[in-house]
Amino acid sequence: MCTYQTVKVELDGAAKGATGWFTLTGGAVYVDHPYHACHEHTVNIDFTNAGEGPSARVAVELTEESALALVEAIQQALAAAPPGLASADRSAGAA
Numbered sequence: 001m002c003t004y005q006t007v008k009v010e011l012d013g014a015a016k017g018a019t020g021w022f023t024l025t026g027g028a029v030y031v032d033h034p035y036h037a038c039h040e041h042t043v044n045i046d047f048t049n050a051g052e053g054p055s056a057r058v059a060v061e062l063t064e065e066s067a068l069a070l071v072e073a074i075q076q077a078l079a080a081a082p083p084g085l086a087s088a089d090r091s092a093g094a095a
Contacts, residue, residue, distance in 0.1 A: 022056040034061040043067035
């Protein structure tokens with residue numbers, strides 16, 4: 001069953017799409033029918049920069065298990081690094 005709920009988040013980063021690298025400004029996460037994955041439903045994640053148009057989009061379709069594993073992997077990677085190492089505040093002040 002599709003939830004028709006999309007969770008949007010502001011992002012600060014970069015992604016590589018069909019036309020090269022672009023700045024990320026937003027993301028959306030939702031459970032729906034995938035376009036390419038061979039499953040009935042997937043957790044879909046869109047990384048976007050709306051100001052750069054439709055070509056500034058990277059889409060990911062994951063099984064629930066893969067999405068949860070990704071969340072755990074991100075948490076483990078952040079826990080293994082010094083606090084604030086990948087923070088925007090730290091990056092802006094680095095020379």
